[in-house]
Amino acid sequence: MKVAFQGTKGAYSEEALKRYFGDSATPVGFELSEQVGDALEAGEVAMGILPVENSIAGNVAINMDLLYQHNFFVIGELYLPIHHCLMARPGVKLEDIKSVHSHPVALEQCRDFLNRHNIRPIPDFDTAGASKNLVARKSKDQGTISSRLCSEYYGLEILDDDVQKVKHNITRFQVFVKESNIPDGILQEKTSIAFTTKHHPGALLGCLQEFAKADINLTRLESRPIPENPFAYIFFVDFMGALNDTKVKETLLNLRNDAEHIKVLGSYPIASK
Amino acid sequence: MKVAFQGTKGAYSEEALKRYFGDSATPVGFELSEQVGDALEAGEVAMGILPVENSIAGNVAINMDLLYQHNFFVIGELYLPIHHCLMARPGVKLEDIKSVHSHPVALEQCRDFLNRHNIRPIPDFDTAGASKNLVARKSKDQGTISSRLCSEYYGLEILDDDVQKVKHNITRFQVFVKESNIPDGILQEKTSIAFTTKHHPGALLGCLQEFAKADINLTRLESRPIPENPFAYIFFVDFMGALNDTKVKETLLNLRNDAEHIKVLGSYPIASK
Numbered sequence: 001m002k003v004a005f006q007g008t009k010g011a012y013s014e015e016a017l018k019r020y021f022g023d024s025a026t027p028v029g030f031e032l033s034e035q036v037g038d039a040l041e042a043g044e045v046a047m048g049i050l051p052v053e054n055s056i057a058g059n060v061a062i063n064m065d066l067l068y069q070h071n072f073f074v075i076g077e078l079y080l081p082i083h084h085c086l087m088a089r090p091g092v093k094l095e096d097i098k099s100v101h102s103h104p105v106a107l108e109q110c111r112d113f114l115n116r117h118n119i120r121p122i123p124d125f126d127t128a129g130a131s132k133n134l135v136a137r138k139s140k141d142q143g144t145i146s147s148r149l150c151s152e153y154y155g156l157e158i159l160d161d162d163v164q165k166v167k168h169n170i171t172r173f174q175v176f177v178k179e180s181n182i183p184d185g186i187l188q189e190k191t192s193i194a195f196t197t198k199h200h201p202g203a204l205l206g207c208l209q210e211f212a213k214a215d216i217n218l219t220r221l222e223s224r225p226i227p228e229n230p231f232a233y234i235f236f237v238d239f240m241g242a243l244n245d246t247k248v249k250e251t252l253l254n255l256r257n258d259a260e261h262i263k264v265l266g267s268y269p270i271a272s273k
Numbered sequence: 274m275k276v277a278f279q280g281t282k283g284a285y286s287e288e289a290l291k292r293y294f295g296d297s298a299t300p301v302g303f304e305l306s307e308q309v310g311d312a313l314e315a316g317e318v319a320m321g322i323l324p325v326e327n328s329i330a331g332n333v334a335i336n337m338d339l340l341y342q343h344n345f346f347v348i349g350e351l352y353l354p355i356h357h358c359l360m361a362r363p364g365v366k367l368e369d370i371k372s373v374h375s376h377p378v379a380l381e382q383c384r385d386f387l388n389r390h391n392i393r394p395i396p397d398f399d400t401a402g403a404s405k406n407l408v409a410r411k412s413k414d415q416g417t418i419s420s421r422l423c424s425e426y427y428g429l430e431i432l433d434d435d436v437q438k439v440k441h442n443i444t445r446f447q448v449f450v451k452e453s454n455i456p457d458g459i460l461q462e463k464t465s466i467a468f469t470t471k472h473h474p475g476a477l478l479g480c481l482q483e484f485a486k487a488d489i490n491l492t493r494l495e496s497r498p499i500p501e502n503p504f505a506y507i508f509f510v511d512f513m514g515a516l517n518d519t520k521v522k523e524t525l526l527n528l529r530n531d532a533e534h535i536k537v538l539g540s541y542p543i544a545s546k
Contacts, residue, residue, distance in 0.1 A: 058334030205485045
C-alpha cells in the first residue's frame with residue numbers, strides 16, 4: 001500500500017509514516033503538500049499523512065487548509081517527538097565540523113548547540129534534503145541536522161542525537177484517505193471538523209454551546225484565516241466522540257443554527273502522546 | 274526614538290515599522306525575536322514591533338509566546354500587504370537570471386513565477402539577508418526575492434514587484450512597549466488578552482460566554498500549545514473595546530470564574546486592513 005508524505009526521503013514526515021504504518025506501507029515522498037493531496041485524489045496512493053500542528057511552531061496552516069479543501073477523511077493521528085540529530089559522513093568527528101546544513105527552523109532550534117561548538121549554520125530547503133546533499137559533496141568538515149532515519153538512508157553517522165534546545169518538540173500528524181475509500185472498522189474515538197460561522201453576533205459561542213450542551217469535550221480549537229479572504233476565519237475543532245454517536249450526530253445538526261458551512265474532516269482512534 | 278524589529282535591514286518587519294512610525298523612529302534590527310524582547314526589557318529601545326499572524330501561514334507562534342511571557346503592552350497594530358519583489362543588481366535583466374536566493378517560504382510562494390521563467394530557487398536564512406548577500410557576490414545571473422525596501426537599501430533594481438501566487442498575503446504586526454512605559458493618550462479601541470482555562474469541563478465556553486453576556490465582539494481567537502507543556506493550551510483573544518471600559522473591566526473580572534491565568538497583552542487603536 002502506497003502512502004504519500006511531504007518531503008525528501010528521510011524527512012520527519014516519513015519517520016511519522018513508518019511509526020504509524022510499520023512495514024505495511026510504501027512511503028512515497030512529494031515536494032509539496034498539495035502534491036500529496038493531488039496524488040491521493042488521483043488514486044496514485046491509498047493514503048496520505050501530513051503534520052497539522054507542532055508544540056513549538058503552532059499550526060501547520062497549509063495542511064489544515066488542504067484537509068479542509070479536499071474531500072478526504074482523517075482515519076488516524078500520531079504524535080511524533082522531534083529529535084534533531086547531528087550527523088556527518090563516517091569518520092568525521094564533532095570537532096571536525098565547521099558548518100551544518102539544514103532547514104532554517106531546525107538550525108534555529110539547535111542554535112545554542114551550534115554556538116557552543118562554534119559551528120556555522122547554513123540554510124537548506126529541508127532537513128532530509130540537506131543530509132542527502134551532504135553525501136554528494138563528500139565533505140569532511142560539514143554536518144547536517146535531520147531525523148535519525150536520514151543516517152540510515154544516507155549512510156551518515158549520528159554524532160549527537162538530541163541537539164535542539166527545547167526538548168518537548170512534538171509534531172502531530174493526521175492520516176487520511178479519500179472520503180469514498182474509508183476502510184471498515186476504524187475505531188472512532190475522536191472527531192475533527194471545521195466550520196465557518198454565520199454572520200450574527202455570538203455565532204461562535206452558539207456553536208461551542210452545542211458541544212457543551214451535549215457534554216462533548218473539545219480537545220482542540222483553532223481559528224484559521226480563510227485564504228483569499230484574510231482575517232475571516234474557519235474554526236478547526238477536535239472533540240472526543242465518534243462521528244456515528246447519536247449525541248455527536250445531533251450536535252452537528254444543531255450546529256447548523258450558528259455555523260454557515262460545516263465540514264467533517266474525520267473520526268479516528270486517539271493516539272498516545 | 275529607537276524601535277526594535279526582527280530581521281536584517283530591509284526585512285518586511287522594517288517595512289511595517291516604517292509604515293507605522295514614518296520618520297519618527299530609528300529602526301534597530303535583531304537576528305531573533307527574543308533579542309527584540311531583551312532589548313526592550315533592557316531599555317535599549319523604546320518600543321518593539323513583531324508579526325503575530327499572516328493570512329497564509331497563520332499564527333507567528335513564537336511572537337505570541339514572547340508577548341505572553343514578557344511584561345509588555347501592545348499599543349498598536351498594523352496590517353502589511355506582502356509584495357514579494359524580484360530584484361537584481363543594476364543592468365541585470367529578467368532573462369539573465371538563472372537563480373534566485375530567498376527564504377524558503379518566500380521562494381515557495383513565488384514557485385509558479387520561478388518555474389515559468391526557469392529560475393532555480395536557492396534557500397537563504399531570510400529575504401533581506403539574501404538581497405544583502407547578492408550585492409557582495411556581484412553576480413550577473415542571480416536575483417533575490419524580498420521587500421521593496423531592500424532595493425533602496427542595497428541598490429538593487431526591481432524587475433517585477435508582485436511575484437507571489439496568492440495576492441492576498443497580509444501580515445499583522447503588533448507594536449508594544451514595556452508595561453511600565455505606556456504612553457498617555459493611546460486610543461483604546463481593541464484589546465488583546467491571553468488566558469489559560471481552569472481544569473473543569475466547559476471552562477473555555479464559560480470564558481467566551483462572559484464576552485457574549487457583555488455584548489463584546491471577539492475579533493480573534495487562537496489556541497496555542499503551551500511551550501514545554503505540549504498540547505495544553507493558552508487562548509489568545511482580541512476583542513472590540515478599551516481596557517478601561519467599565520464593561521470590559523467587569524468581563525475580565527468575571528472571566529476569573531473559568532480562567533486560571535489571565536494576561537492583558539494590550540489595548541490600542543484599530544488598524545485598517
